[in-house]
Amino acid sequence: MRFRPRTTTGSRRGRHTVGAVAATAAMIVAAVAPFSLSAGPARGAGPSGSDPFTVTGAQLRWGVNNESNNRAFAPGTHNFFSAGIVPDPGRGGTTLPQSSWRASEGDVRIEKQQADGAYALATWDGLTTTPQGATITSPASGQFSNHQVVLGAGSGTVDPATGFATIAWKGSFTVLFYSGMSFFTVTDPTLTVTPERAQLTATAGGFASDMEDQAQWSALPPTPVVLADLPRAEVDLTAADGFASTPAYLGVDWQVPADESAQVGGQWKGAFPSSFLDFLATAGTAGYWYSTGGSTDAYKPALPLTVSWAGAPVVAPSPSPTATPTKPTRTPTKNATPKPTEAPTAAPSRPPSPTAAPTASTTRPLAPAPPGTPSSVDAATAPDTGVLAGGSATSPLAVQPVLVQAATSPPTSAAPAADDTESHVLWLLGCVLLLGALATTLISTSLVSKPVEGTK
Known part of the structure; x- marks a missing residue:
């Protein structure tokens, strides 16, 4: 007589149960894994509240001021930008030839506002025309070429919690007055925030x-300067894409050297750093x-600039052409003329710890439609004096608009807290459903299992 192993109903049911549990567990892991991966905050998609982050593709965009985009007083000359450092002409009194001008060099571009409000790479012919293509008639016409200097690939760190940030750009641009009879260069701008x-x-x-002695022409040593003092309240380090700020000018005093024109008061009193x-x-x-009291004082104030963490458009209001100047952030005292900055400030003493860099947005940079063209002043100008012949009135202030996001493209950044909550809800829902499936499987296994004969 041969004996076979004794098999009980319980052992057979156990094997069915173990198999069902293993299969269902595998289904749970496969289904829950995507929810688990998306449950945490998406690092690298942009700033998350007060978390520190690094930037590697930051963009600086600035038109500097309207006077740098204006017609100059010497006949046939204009003020404009060039990417890079223009060649030394070797003597004074010369103008820049087209062959020495650059629309782009490295990470630096010169862009011109177009008739539709968008910006495009500058052209030589566009340096002397308005965005609509009209010739700028005179320095006091209130018409400008509306160019902006754009520097890309800025890198650094931003820590919204501590209020520190440092972003540096590599590259140079040149600001030319009188078509190059006088010019200066700007190299490697750095944003420092405390x-x-x-x-x-x-x-x-x-x-x-x-201009009185055009034979004078000598190289100047590289000099660290403050290009712009930004009102701290306008520099929002928690913003998803970046910030816009209008540098201090109106109401700022400068201790004028004895050989320079005195600073005057009035509506347009002010100064760069x-x-x-x-x-x-x-x-x-x-x-x-x-401010010197000339007819173009209204065109000297600094224009708004934007800093984008990753090159995405930064939403900013466009100043009105007839806006009344606002008070400076620090009102100078009556008995003193303090300098807004003596020298560039040092880098932050507590550098923020880096995390992932925000990713670039694909939204096309756009600007609002340009303001109405101011009326031209049909009067001759007195060369080199900055005063209209016949005492014609100065036109209202015209300004370059700052890049804004397209009306058809709403901001893509969402609140991190909302994303996290939605992900966790989905994760819990998946777990509940699959646990229900497991319970159903166990009950079904118990009901369909039948006893098996133990011996023969």
């Missing part, structure tokens, strides 16, 4: 010139960067 202050600094260079003006005084063009 809880109390925000500044854009750079190294300035160029040549000493004099003192270290920048001190350098420009040696370059021979300081008078275009503070």
Whole structure:
């Protein structure tokens, strides 16, 4: 007689149960894994609240001021930008030939506003025309070429919680007045933010010139300067894409050297940072960067600039052409003329810890439709004086609009907290459903299992 192993109903049921549990567990893992991966915050998709982050593709966009986009007083000359450092002409009194001008070099581009409000790479012919293509008739016409300097690939760190940030750009651009009879260069701008202050600094260079003695032409040493003092309240380090800020100018005093024109008061009283003006005084063009009482004083204030963490459009209001100037963030005292900045501030003493860099947005940079073209002043100008012949009134202030997001493309950034909540809800829902499936499988196994004969 042969004996077979004794098999009980319980052991057979156990094997069925174990198999069902293993299969269902595998289904749970496969189904829950995607929810688990998406449950946490998406690092690298942009700033998350107060978390520190790094940037590697930051963009700086600035039109500097309208005077840099204006027609100059010398016949046939204009003020404009060039990417890179233009060649040394070797002597004063010369204008820049087209062959020496650059629309782009490295990570630096010069872009011009188009008739539809968008920006495109600048052209040589566009340096002397409005966005609509009309010729700029005179320095006091209130018409400008509306170019912006655009620097890309900025890198650094931003820590919204502590209020510190440092972003540096590599590259140079040149600001040319009188078509190059006088010019200076700006190299490697750096944005430095502390809880109390925000500044854009750079190294300035160029040549000493004099409109009264055009034979004067000598190289200036590289000089660290503050290009812009930014109102700290406008520098929002928690913003998803970046920020827009109008640098201080109106109401700012400058201790004017004895050989420069006195600073005047009135509606357009103001000045760029003192270290920048001190350098420009040696370059021979300081008078275009503070209020001197000339007919173009309304065109000297700094235009808004934008800093984008990853090159995405930054939403910012476009200043009105007839806007009343706002008070400066720090009102100068009556008995003193303090310099807004003595020298560039040092880098933050507590550098933020880096995390993932935000990814770039694919939204096309757009600008609002340009404001109505101001009426031209049909009067002759007195060369080199900055005053209209016959005492014609100055046109209202015209400004370049700042890039804004297209109306058809709403901001893509979402609140991190909302994303996290939705992911966790989906994860819990998946677990509940699959646990229900497991329970159903176990019950079904118990009901369909039948006893098996133990011996023969």
